[in-house]
Amino acid sequence: MSLAEHPPSDGVVPELRPLTTYLFDRAGSVDPAFTQLDYSTERTGVEHTIGWNELATRVRATAAALADVTTRGQRVAVLAKQDLNYVVGFLGALHAGTIAVPLFAPEASQHGDRLVNALADCTPEVWLTGHGTVDTLRGLADEAPVPMPKQIIAVDAIDEKIGDGFQAPSLDLAEPAYLQYTSGSTRTPAGAVITHRAVVSNTWQGGTAFHVDESWTCAGWIPFFHDMGLIQLLTIPVLFGAHSVFMSPFDFIMRPARWLRQMSGYPNVFAAAPNFAFEYAARKVKDADRQDLDLSGVRAVINGSEPVRATTIAGFQEAFGPYGFPASAHRPSYGLAEATVFVTNTREEGPTVTSFDRAALAGDRAVPVPPGTEGALELVAAGKPHAQLVRIVDPHTRTVRADGAVGEVWIHGPNVADGYWRQSGGEIAQRSEDTFGGSLADPPEGTPGARWLCTGDLGVIHDGLLYITGRIKDLIIIDGKNHYPQDIEVTVQEAHPAIRRDHVAAFAVTTESGEEGAAVVAEYHARNGEDELDPAEVTKAVRRAVSAKHDVKLRGFELVRPGSVLRTSSGKIARAATREKFWSDSSGTGTGGA
Missing domain, CATH: 2.30.38.10 (Luciferase; Domain 3)
Structure with missing residues (x-):
């Protein structure tokens, strides 16, 4: 019975092996394993593909290079761009018996503080990257408050011959495989310790839940340092032998039509994205870019990582159903880094929407x-x-x-992490418990x-x-009643056309007299310059809508410039951080705006 044919069972995962052993099972195959769609030089994109045989060779060489400079159990940070070097580096770190730390190249993200804090927390001895990023990383090591690594290795500069005869250590499934840093923005960074058992179990859970096999294409753009991108685009292809086709998040944001073309251009597609991406694609992909799409080969697309909206599902289906996208392929799901990622998923029946x-x-x-x-x-x-x-x-x-x-x-x-890294004492230990x-x-x-x-x-x-x-x-609790911030946020963004969708933060506040209440910070559209805005009109519309729909009187409302509402590295609204930025409990008022 193949991995994809195991029947579902409640809480039971079959006996599995460390992830890289499945890679070397395919070492004799020249079939495509991973394809990067690179839009950096050509508008239509260039394919960079590595086959299973070459991938196994490069992973073995990377593991051998690591064994020369560090030891089993040491942390190895992956600081590559979203390219094939990232795949090789991550798998090489696992194969060497080191603890991989999937992060990102400094220029690839605006979340520099998160990168620096994670490196300081896990103190990796080696940084893995591509040759084009080595100088940037040297600058980071010299200028930022991070521990200096023993060595920075460009995985694409490693001589493949050094892997000849390399004997990888025998890995215990209970050993840590990698640290998955969570995306919260207001606390000390916490790296969930994902064991070899957890990653291979959750990879199996996710793959079999969606019936992935070697005929499928795992497609997408979610970053490898994000838990969903790592499992959906990297580990599931390795375990099940599926073809992974990926691009960078930046390439998707610049032209979301690329994601739709990606899903249209390959067979039996399994993709994933947060809710905002479906809205963004439906809104931004022009009619001219839709005409030659054939999305009938899409098997399943996870919608997760943030609240899923019924209106988003309907809007995406209206936009791309005429081009073959099956309604049943839209699969709202739930997961989190502390469970490796996958927890629940919608089955073949497609989305279920219920009014409560x-x-x-x-x-x-x-x-x-x-x-x-x-x-x-x-x-x-x-x-x-x-x-x-x-x-x-x-x-x-x-x-x-x-x-x-x-x-x-x-x-x-078996997919649940062992805890947070460095849990021997203090705040992290308590958070782990x-x-x-x-x-x-x-x-x-x-x-x-x-x-x-x-x-x-x-x-x-x-x-x-x-x-x-x-x-x-x-949760916002007023007079003993629960109010969900995302519910209020939807009401606010629909209250006036000047407010940007998905750029609203609602949170609980306390007035000087000790009264509980709610406040909201919302961005206005960039197209609505400050001179064109009527803040009083927007504020009145928002307060009226929230009062009518939720029976809640807002204690404060801030209308702020685009980019002011803070987000986590995975794109979620950072409500606590936004509250800290714009609200003061001692005064009972916000810090500015409307």
Whole structure:
């Protein structure tokens, strides 16, 4: 029975081997393994392809080069651009028995502080990159407050012959494979310790949940340093023998039509993107760029990493359904770095959208109502787990909640990380215990009592499907009622055309008198210059809409310049950081704007 043919089972993953052993199983094949679509020199793109045989040779050589300068268990940072060097470097670090740290080349991201903080946290002995980035990294090592590595290695300059005769260490599945740094922006960086067992288990879970096999194409642009990009575009192709075709996030943002052409140009496509990308593509891809698309070969496209909206799904289908995109291929899903990535996914039936009574949700109950009901809130199901356990838990009593009751999402399975790096003491140790040390009080029969991952996400099970309702830390509680910030944010962005979609942050505030309330920071469109804006009109429209729809009186509203609302490195709204930037509890007012 092939990897793709294993039947699903509740919380059970078959016996698997370390990831790179599957690469060397294919070392005799010249079939394409990874293809980079490079738009840096040609508008139409240039394909750079590496076959399985060449990939295995280069990975072996990279592992041998690492063995010459560092030892098993040491950290090795991957600081390459989104290219084939990244693939070779990451797999080479795993094959050498070192702990890979997937990060990014300094010029490839605006999140320089995140890079510096992660390097300082894990103190890698070696940095892997491409030859074109070596000088930039030397400058980083000289100028930034990061530990100097023993060596910076350009993986594309390694002599392949040094891998001849290299004997890779025998890897224990319980050993750390890599550190996945989370994308939060307001806390000390935390690297989730992903073991060899966790990465190969979650790769199997994700691949078999979507029925990926060697005839499929894993396509996309999500960065390799992001958990979803790493698993969907790099590890799933290695485990299942699928062809990975990728581009850089920048190339997608510059011309989103490239993503659609990518999905149109290859067979049996498996892709993934956050919700904003579907809206962005539907809005930006021009009619002329759609005419020769054939999306009938798309098998599954994950929509995850941020709240999934029913209007986004409908808009994407309206835009690309006429060009063959199957409605059932849109697969809302849920995951997080601490679970490696994949947790739940929509199956072949496609998206499920359910309307819930808003007032009942405020009281932690999910009561379905007919679509279009006044006061209803549409939620998109994130699907079901595959070979792992998901429970909805009351975080105060640590008891499992019944279906239809909102609580914290807890996860148990071989894909869960071991904890956060450097957990021997202090803040990180406590975060590790709080996050990975969940224990159930009076667990139901057949349910493990300990070692649960406490996600911090709020959710509910309805008709066997998981719905994510928000984040515990972001919840706005007014007069004992729960209000979800993403719900208020949607209302705000629809209240006036001057407000930029998906550039709104809602958060809880406290006034000088101790009253709980909500405040909002929203960007205006760049096309609406300050001279053309009527802040009073926008503010009035927003306050009126929030009051009418949520029965909430805003304590403050800030209308700010484009780019002011902070985001995490994965593109999510950084509500706490935005609140800290624009709001002061001591004064009960914002710091500027409308």
